[in-house]
Amino acid sequence: MIPPKPAARPDRVSLRRYVQLFRDDILSAQPARLYRAWMAEFKTPFFRSYMINQPDLIATVLKERPDDFPKSDRISEGLRPLLGNSVFLTNGETWKRQRRIIDPAFEGGRLKDTFPAIRDAAEACIARLKTRTGTPVEIEAETSHAAADVIFRTLFSIPIEHEIAAEVFTRFRDYQRSSPILNIAAFIPLPRWLPRFHSRRTKSAARDIRQLITRLTDARQQDIAAGTAPDDLATKIMTTADPLTGDRFDTEEMVDQVAIFFLAGHETSASALAWALYLMATHPDWQQRVAEEARALDEDSDFSVLSKLRLSRDTFRETLRLYPPVPMMVRETTRSEHFRDRDLPKGAQVVISPWHLHRHERLWDNPDGFDPARWGTEKGRQCMRDAYVPFSAGARVCTGAGFAMVEGVLILSMILRHFKVTTVEAPPTPIAHLTVRSRDGIRLQLRPRD
Template sequence: MIPPKPFASERRKGVARYANAFRQDLLSALPAKLFRAWMAEFRSFPIHSFLCNDPDLVSLVLRERPGDFPKSNRLREGLAPLLGRSVFVTNGEEWQRQRRIIDPAFEGGRLRDVFPHISGAAQAAVARLGAGGEMDIEPFTSHAAADVIFRTLFSIPIEDRLAADVFAAFRAHQDAQPIVNPAALIPLPGWLPRLHSRRTRVTARQIRALITQLVDQRAQEIAQGNAPDDLATKIMTMPDPETGEKFSPPEMVDQVAIFFLAGHETSASSLAWALWLLATSPDWQSRVADEAGQILGESPAFSDVSRLKLSRAVFRESLRLYPPVPMMVREAACPEHFRDRQVPKGAQIVLSPWHLHRHERLWDNPDGFDPGRWDSENGRDCARRAFIPFSAGARVCPGAGFAMLEGPLILSMILRDYRLEPTDEIPVPVARLTLRGKDGIRVRISPRAPV
């Protein structure tokens, strides 16, 4: 089976039609020719955008000259009620200061430190599957990914009352929030009220109020000297090496909000699609299950994860076919010249993992599910040049290493104990806050018979 993707129209649209189409579904709103084009220019007043699939342009924007292509201010229009001025939406010195404080908490040695939290969440997730049955796998993976975030950030499982409230509020916010706010398409003056729905504003306030409780509670524990040595403590006590300043409580609320959004939503999306892909590929499912049975014991060790090569390949292939964040937007800080086109200052530079990862002139069998591709010459080349599920360069996601530890581990632990089968309902990917199934992602799960 060829993994599903939404139908993409070739019909040209004006700004009004694009605005309406983007609010409904970002993926099908764009033309199919983008899976073949190196670059495309869109000019519908007041929008002037360049979508870049040329790997050299992607590298220029993300790796070589990121300072000349800051994140577009339009990006935060739809996310501002929730994320405030978190590291995800800021630029310049403000962003640099935030990364100087955040990055040490995510350095390599921390993976080993947080592994017990991740392993504990994975074991709890497997236990929740119980006798299995037919189910929408997205709520399950959301629950599992949220549990990882709560344990690694605040040393509390999702069963904690406050953690459960935050999780429920995030689910409601995702349902309420379109991926594109009208102000992201049409520049508005700062004094003009933004057109966020009432439900979006209400759910964002609920989430931030709950996160404030977590941050205030941790601040008290730090002051009393009995705070656990987890990510929240690490970040809240880390001074900026240049100024000596630490995050204020409101700044920490902003950062925790993006950690939940980026770490929870993206991991949940990738894991759900990986499970569905394995349900439709019995051969790869058997291979991953066999690998897990040979390597993982009752209580997995940190060193086991590096040996889960098949599970890692499947998870990478899921990230390729269904990148959790399907598009990234930068802005040209000065006039540029891309592929014989003049790019004016202020133009939107769109980098689309959704199109880049399936580009017909880059990948062999671009729409097919083939975890073995990563050992091929084409796969290795594209991994370097055309694979950006966590962005790249200076603004690469600081939690990328955590995701590549968490995803294959949970996947392997599920496949070790359970068998997956597809249902008659084929999921349709749609871009909301992350790439999810339009009507869920359904699979049939049953306990795997002991060997």
């Protein structure tokens, strides 16, 4: 079967209608021509926006000249109550300093150190799911729980059942439900001093989350001072000095970073895992192959087992192609540019949409189909180099990209090692708010495998 895809809007709509559609779902707000276009222009009374799908233009923006195309402040307007000045939102020297401090915690060798905590979270997920067999399960809720557990175990060495971790998880769900993908300032430039009109519920949830993270951060700072802190990601980041200035993150800066680790590491992983399980349920032949491969987990419990989970890796990679958790990335021109036959003015928005790029009809074979085997073909490998950006690319590639691939592959394999998954209702409808999720959830049925 062809995996579900939202219907596109009519090619021409009013600005008011476009804003309404965008606030409801940014995917169905776009016209179908974007799946074939190399570049498209969108004009408003306040700014111009250009979506680019041409691989060499994307390479220019993300890899060759990233400093000339910083992240746009427009999209960040809706996220500032929670994320402050995290590495996800900053630009220039501030961003470079933050990455110099954060990146060492996610280097290859450190992934081995986090593997036991990821596996513990996966085992806890299996134990929870064993109590849910035989009846429909809203799988997005389960993958959200598992991904949050991974974050807290690897970052602060505490499970999701910890009092503060559980409260952060609960309040984050409130934040998701109350925060639209776009604030009004994303469409209408507003001066910094003007209020951003965030809902009371959004501001309350963000404030509570940050207060809870502050408690964890303060406690860890005390443990570091006492020499009793565990060797986890939080300790590594908090004790790493900027090699150029010698500065470390203060408490507020660390809270900003933990907030984005939770948003990016939890929300995106939960989305990808849920869609991966849905695709396995609708493609039982692939599910059986991944489950057989996952028998390697019975004999090998350390980091090296990942080298034996190749089908799971390709399945998870294909899931990220069809359902990239972050559907659009927005950059801004710092000077006039000339792309294809258009002049882009200074301050124009440059949109790179993994959702459209990964399904582009002129780049991919069978772009809407589920085919993990494509990654073993020459065409698939070329597209992975030129037209596959689930974690962005270049200097601003996601710090946790390697971490996410370890987590996703391991948890997917472990779930399919223990359970057969089947669909129980009509196909879900993908929509995009903070990430690509299903409009009404994804319900699957799990049965013990053997």
